[in-house]
Amino acid sequence: MATLPPRSSNFSHSYLVRPDIHFTSQHEDEAVVLVVRKHPLTQLSWIINGTILLLLLLVGNMIIPNFFNSNQVFAINIFGLFFIFSYIWINFLLWYFTVGVVTNERIIDLDFYNLIYKEFSATTIRQVSDITTKIGGFFGSVFNFGDVFVKTEGFAQNIEFDDIPRPSEVVKIINILMRDANPAGDEG
């Protein structure tokens, strides 16, 4: 009989088992079993962009002293650094708070599309009718990340975890929770 894995986390904190976290609307006796974020490799675009911007600022420092006085050069550098930091910080926050949460009662998808727009979707484990996992592409296959689709009965909310690490293990954990929630074996 399969049991839930022990508390663990990976280096990038994108796959956390039994983490010490709390979320809004969490029930008193509801325990968080799994928290997943997008795989860090999928975040490479803004990391590379930030690095390129920093390099551009460094290269710019070789050119702009010819056109501006020292105070202006200092100000341009300060402004450039803050701009790059804010770009990186926003993207980090969006990655950090866009999570999929699996508890012993519910599956929750928390999406922050930008700083001022969020989406909170949840369904109970009992309502889950089907789970699909999709691993595709070179990087997905090599680094073992992909999508997990949780379908629910009727018109209830469908949940989607995109680009998460170890999708097969996530499905396995949800299956264990479904079996525990429906001991008669009618989880669909």
Next chain:
Amino acid sequence: MQDLINLLTSSSSDDFIGLFVKAFAVLFAFLYLLYAVVTSRQTQIMNNTFSTKMSSVLAVISFLQIIFAGILILVALFLI
């Protein structure tokens, strides 16, 4: 308004660049303050929605940006 036009049209190249940099810096600094306030507030909301051990660190870093924005405004107004 006429003074501004006169300044723009009669100033030397250095003055024009200085004015341009200052105007850009002041505008950017106030926009950064706006961004910092929104980010700080949204980080609080995000932390309330999903709180971890890192929540306080994230909130402090986001709040620090408001102070940085204040520094930027001072730099823009008085240093350039």
